[in-house]
Amino acid sequence: MTPVSLDTLRRSAQLAGFDWSDAELEAIRGAVERALESLARLERLPLGDVEPTTQYRMP
DSSP states (O other): OOOOOHHHHHHHHHHTTOOOOHHHHHHHHHHHHHHHHHHHHHHTSOOTTOOOSOOOOOO
8 A cells, every 4th residue: 555645634634624734644644544554454355245234124
């Protein structure tokens, strides 16, 4: 996975309405990268044949 750039974090924060400094963004960069890697691992799980744990049925 490619590292998250400071510019990407800055733009994402601005879109979400945050006014964070570069130092604040730098402080969370590692956590954001780890979260994105965790999501990527979840997306790679072979769940095609797994039954859902909850089913909604209409009468």
